[in-house]
Amino acid sequence: MTLRKWVMMILAIAAISIAGCSAGDDSDKNEEPKQEEQDNDQDNDQDKENSQPSQELSSDEDLEKSLKQEKEVQDVMVQLVEGEEKESVNIDIQLKADEDWNDGLKTKYQDIIRDKYPDKTVDLIIAQDGSKLDQFKLD
Numbered sequence: 001m002t003l004r005k006w007v008m009m010i011l012a013i014a015a016i017s018i019a020g021c022s023a024g025d026d027s028d029k030n031e032e033p034k035q036e037e038q039d040n041d042q043d044n045d046q047d048k049e050n051s052q053p054s055q056e057l058s059s060d061e062d063l064e065k066s067l068k069q070e071k072e073v074q075d076v077m078v079q080l081v082e083g084e085e086k087e088s089v090n091i092d093i094q095l096k097a098d099e100d101w102n103d104g105l106k107t108k109y110q111d112i113i114r115d116k117y118p119d120k121t122v123d124l125i126i127a128q129d130g131s132k133l134d135q136f137k138l139d
Contacts, residue, residue, distance in 0.1 A: 055083040063116050067109070072099040088121040095128040110138060
């Protein structure tokens, strides 16, 4: 008789556990908010893309060539950033390994760049062997 009671109790507990853990109508309610959250996330991503000002990037090969002709320059990258608010120029100059960075070179490059872009903001980075030596802005 006790064995029969134990078996009945185990079956009752199993039935209650199965009923409690079943995926009835409640599972549909849980999935709907997830879908709404995904839709909201997609809308927010689109809003962010639309709210950012459009910027167009281009290069100035003439200035790159004139800077590369300098004996101490190994490589140059000139990037023009044209946006709705303000236009700017980003220039990265890679010096040769045997060259020393000094104020004379800084003035020389500033003059070359200002001849080409007298009214634009210029961000200039000077590097050598993968290390940044100097970074400054010409306003």
